[in-house]
Amino acid sequence: MPPATHDPDGAPPAPASAPATGGLLRILGVGFGLAGAVGGTIGAGILRTPGLVAAALGTAPLVLGAWLLGGLYALLGAVCVAELAAALPEAGGWTVYARRAFGPVAGFTVGWIDWIGHSVGLAWVAITLGEYGLALLPAPLTAAGPLVTVRAIAIGALALFALIQLVGVRAGGATLQLLSLAKAVAFLALVTACFLIGVPAEATAAAGAASGPAPAAPAGIAALALAAVPALQAVITTYDGWHSPIYFAEEFEDAQADLPRSLIGGVLAVLAIYLLVNLALLHVLPPAALASSTLPAADAARLLAGTAGARAITGLALLSLLGLIGATTMGAPRILYGLAESGLTLPALAAVNAGGTPAAAVLLTAAAGAVLVLAGDFSRLLGIAAVIYVALYAIGIVCLIVLRRREPELPRPFRAWGWPWSAGIMLAGSLAFLVGAVVEAPGSSAVAVALMAIGVPIHWLTRPASSGGA
Numbered sequence: 001m002p003p004a005t006h007d008p009d010g011a012p013p014a015p016a017s018a019p020a021t022g023g024l025l026r027i028l029g030v031g032f033g034l035a036g037a038v039g040g041t042i043g044a045g046i047l048r049t050p051g052l053v054a055a056a057l058g059t060a061p062l063v064l065g066a067w068l069l070g071g072l073y074a075l076l077g078a079v080c081v082a083e084l085a086a087a088l089p090e091a092g093g094w095t096v097y098a099r100r101a102f103g104p105v106a107g108f109t110v111g112w113i114d115w116i117g118h119s120v121g122l123a124w125v126a127i128t129l130g131e132y133g134l135a136l137l138p139a140p141l142t143a144a145g146p147l148v149t150v151r152a153i154a155i156g157a158l159a160l161f162a163l164i165q166l167v168g169v170r171a172g173g174a175t176l177q178l179l180s181l182a183k184a185v186a187f188l189a190l191v192t193a194c195f196l197i198g199v200p201a202e203a204t205a206a207a208g209a210a211s212g213p214a215p216a217a218p219a220g221i222a223a224l225a226l227a228a229v230p231a232l233q234a235v236i237t238t239y240d241g242w243h244s245p246i247y248f249a250e251e252f253e254d255a256q257a258d259l260p261r262s263l264i265g266g267v268l269a270v271l272a273i274y275l276l277v278n279l280a281l282l283h284v285l286p287p288a289a290l291a292s293s294t295l296p297a298a299d300a301a302r303l304l305a306g307t308a309g310a311r312a313i314t315g316l317a318l319l320s321l322l323g324l325i326g327a328t329t330m331g332a333p334r335i336l337y338g339l340a341e342s343g344l345t346l347p348a349l350a351a352v353n354a355g356g357t358p359a360a361a362v363l364l365t366a367a368a369g370a371v372l373v374l375a376g377d378f379s380r381l382l383g384i385a386a387v388i389y390v391a392l393y394a395i396g397i398v399c400l401i402v403l404r405r406r407e408p409e410l411p412r413p414f415r416a417w418g419w420p421w422s423a424g425i426m427l428a429g430s431l432a433f434l435v436g437a438v439v440e441a442p443g444s445s446a447v448a449v450a451l452m453a454i455g456v457p458i459h460w461l462t463r464p465a466s467s468g469g470a
Contacts (some may be wrong), residue, residue, distance in 0.1 A: 023350075023351075023352030023356070024091060024169075024250050024251050024337070024352060024356055024358075025169055025251060025356035026250075026251055026252065026253050027169065027170065027173075027251065027253065027356070028169070028173060028248055028251045028252045028253065028258075029252065029253055029254075029258060030257075030258045030261045030262055030265070031177060032173045032176070032177060032248070032262075033245040033248075033252065033258055033259065033261065033262020033263070033265075033266065034180075034261075034262055034265050034266050034269060035173075035176050035177040035179075035180035035181070036176060036180075036244045036245045036248065036262065036266070036327055036330075036331070037241070037242055037243075037244055037245055037262055037263065037265070037266020037267065037269070037270070038180045038183070038184060038266055038269055038270060038273075038323075039176050039179055039180040039183070039244070039323040039324065039326060039327040040241035040242075040243075040244030040324065040327035040328070040331065041239060041240065041241035041242050041244070041266070041270045042183055042184075042187070042241075042270060042273065042320055042323065042324075043125065043241075043320050043321060043323075043324045044128055044132075044317045044320055044321055045237065045238040046187075046238055046273075046274055046277055046297075046320075047295060047296075047297040047298070047313065047316070047317055047320070048294060048295055048296075049234045049235065049237075049238045050063070050277070050278050050281050050290065050296050050297075051290055051291060051292070051293040051294060051295075051296045052230075052231070052234045053066050053067070053231045053234060053235060054287065054290040054291040054296075055291040055292070056227045056228070056230055056231040057227055057228065057231050058227075058287070058291070059287075060282050060287075062224075063278060063282070064275065064278060064279070064282075066228065066231050066232055066235050067235055067271075067274050067275055067278055068271070068275065069232065069235070070232060070235035070236045070238070070239050070274075071239065071267065071270070071271030071274065071275075073236060073239070073426070073429055074236070074239040074242045074267045074270075074271070075264065075267045075268070075271070076418075076422050076425055076426045076429075077242065077243070077267075077393060077396075077397075077426050078242055078243070078263040078264050078266070078267045079263075079264065079416050079417045079418070079422055080396070080397055080400055080416045080422055080423050080426050081243055081246060081263060081396055081400075082259060082260035082263045082264060082414050082416070083260075083400060083412055083414055083415055083416045084096075084097045084246075084396065084399065084400055084403070085245070085246045085249055085255070085259040085260070085263065086255065086256045086257075086259050086260055086412065086413045086414040087403075087410055087411060087412045087413070087414075088100060088249075089249040089250060089252065089255035089256065089259065090249055090250050090338060090342075091247065091248070091249060091250035091251070091334045091337050091338040091341065092111060092247065092334060092335055092337065092338020092339065092341075092342070093111075093114060093243070093246045093247045093331075093334065093335055093338070094110050094111070094114050094246075094392050094395060094396055094399075095107045095108070095110045095111030095114060095335060095338055095339060095342075095344075096249075096338060097395075097396055097399035097400070097403070098110035098111075098395060098399055099342060099344075100399070100403060101398070101399040101402040101403055101406070102399075102402070104342070104343075104344055104459075105456060105459060107339075107342070107344060108339060108344040108345065108455060108456075108458075108459040108463075109452055109455035109456060109459070110392070110395055111335050111336075111338065111339045111344070112339075112451075112452075112454075112455035112458060112459070113388050113391070113392070113448070113451055113452050113455060114335050114388070114392055115332055115335045115336060115365070116385075116388065116451055117385045117388035117389055117392070118328055118331065118332035118335065118365070119332065119365060119368040119369055119372060120372060120381045120382065120384065120385040121328060121385055122158070122325065122328045122329065122332065122365070122368075122369040122372075123154070123368075123369045123370075123372035123373045123381070124381065124382055124385075125321055125324045125325055125328065126153075126154035126155070126157050126158055126325060126369060126373055127150060127151070127154050127373055128321055129153060129154060129157055129318060129321040129322065129325065130149070130150035130151065130152070130153035130154040130157075131150055132314055132317045132318050132321065133150075133153045133318060134146060134149055134150055134153070135314055136311070136314060136315075136318075137149065151373055151374060154373045155370050155373055155374075157322070157325055158325070158329070158366050158369050158370055158373070159366065159370075161175075161325050161326055161329040161330075161366075162329060162362055162363065162365075162366035164326075164329075165329055165330055165333070165357050165362045166353065166355070166357055166359055166362060166363075167355055167357075168353070168354070168355020168356055168357055169251060169355060169356035169357055170355065170356075171355070172326070172329075172330045172357065173330075175326055176323070176326045176327055176330060179319065179322055179323040179326050180323055182319055182323075183316075183319050183320055183323050184269070184273065186315075186316050186319055187273050187276075187277060187316070188273070188276070190277070190280065190297065190300075190301070190313075190316065191276045191277060191279070191280040193301075193304055193305075194280035194281065194283055194284045194300060194304065195280060195283060197304045197305070229436070233433065233436065236433065237386070238274070239267075239270065239274075240389055241324075241327070242263065242266055242267045242270065243263065243396075244266075244327055244331055245259055245262040245263055245266065246259065246263070247331040247332075247334040247335065248330075248331070248334060250334075251356070256413035256414070257413070259414075260413075260414040277297070280300070281296050281297065281300050284300040284303060284304065285299060285300055285303070295313070297313050297316070298310045298313040298314070301313045329362070329365065329366065332361075332365045333357075333358050333361035333362045333364075333365050334358065334361070335361075336349040336358065336360075336361035336364065336365070337349060337350055337352075337358040337361050340361075343463065343464055344459060344463055345458075345459065345462040345463060346462050346464075347464055348360050349361045349364070383441040383443075383444030384444045384447050384448050384451070386437055386441070386444070387434070387437045387438065387441070387444055387445050387448040388448050388451070390430060390433045390434045390437055391434055391448070393426070393430040394427060394430035394431055394434055397423055397426050397427040397430060398427065400416070400423055401420075401423055401427070404419075
């Protein structure tokens with residue numbers, strides 16, 4: 001698609017070598033965008049979730065269908081958000097669209113809850129990294145106890161990636177691309193091993209016998225619909241993160257072209273990897289073993305290569321988690337930067353160092369993640385974050401619909417495919433999952449609503465005096 005000749009305000013775009021408004025550098029391309037989408041999506045979830053989906057749906061066609069349906073849902077979201085990102089290529093993500101559609105207070109509130117959700121997710125991923133890393137450390141290095149060691153690994157990882165970001169956007173982007181490429185290659189290696197390395201028949205039979213009877217497919221439409229809800233919730237959660245490129249919109253050389261390609265291409269890449277992983281697991285593990293497994297990738301690797309295979313999966317999990325930490329540590333500070341650059345919060349958060357990094361925003365994000373690591377109680381925190389994530393998707397689609405109606409003249413270098421059906425399906429799905437999250441965890445939902453409400457006084461307390469009534 002050809003790049004637009006004007007930005008949303010009618011001004012010609014800056015040349016590729018010039019810094020974006022506020023000091024961010026326009027040096028990123030579609031390669032980084034794809035890495036951001038893959039790195040921000042694929043984590044340890046794909047190593048665990050296939051077992052949950054198989055237990056709920058039973059048969060291989062239904063399992064693969066659920067992963068395909070989840071990928072198509074993410075693709076619809078990418079198509080819709082690509083229109084917003086190309087029309088409004090500013091740093092900050094969802095806050096940019098909410099501010100344009102509903103004003104500064106709504107923009108700050110959306111940015112605030114988005115940053116909180118990122119901080120909670122960052123802490124959880126860091127803790128999970130510590131738990132996986134603990135299994136690989138020799139006993140002398142864990143003498144302080146598992147909890148202390150896990151937290152030390154988690155905070156050390158946060159500090160490391162914060163330092164990489166402080167070096168500059170080139171260092172952060174190169175690290176993210178390298179981790180994403182290594183992650184994709186590692187998953188493809190797992191898939192190849194599952195198809196090329198034979199598993200002895202007696203080992204397969206023993207794994208199936210130890211797991212009990214194979215799960216049966218749900219009988220009837222009503223039973224299938226009931227089983228599909230938790231399965232699709234798990235699948236769509238595993239796809240979460242596909243929108244990661246939007247936080248860097250102001251740093252792409254050709255945002256109007258590169259953002260849609262990054263969003264859509266990233267979803268398609270993740271979809272392909274997830275389908276291949278599930279096909280590989282179904283090839284190696286008996287249905288009963290897959291359905292009863294809490295870590296099916298490790299079980300498959302153990303059948304293929306014994307203890308060494310299981311340890312290799314631990315390494316793959318670590319690689320996936322490092323990529324997630326890298327993507328989040330790079331993306332979340334852009335939310336704070338976007339809020340500050342638009343005059344909605346402390347101006348210091350918009351300060352950019354010589355490497356093109358919003359340094360204060362990086363340090364604040366890393367500090368928040370470290371505090372949450374020390375606080376613990378992640379079951380509660382993740383319940384809150386899950387509600388926030390789904391709410392943000394719904395808000396983004398509402399912004400798209402409002403701006404289509406209110407600003408039909410807004411230059412749109414990319415238009416959502418299948419409009420208005422694509423937006424309608426995405427909004428209906430997001431609202432359905434939001435209702436499901438509220439019903440499943442009413443306490444966490446109430447806290448999430450309270451966090452949104454707190455955003456209003458925080459905005460008034462932190463906005464610059466010169467912003468007046470913003």
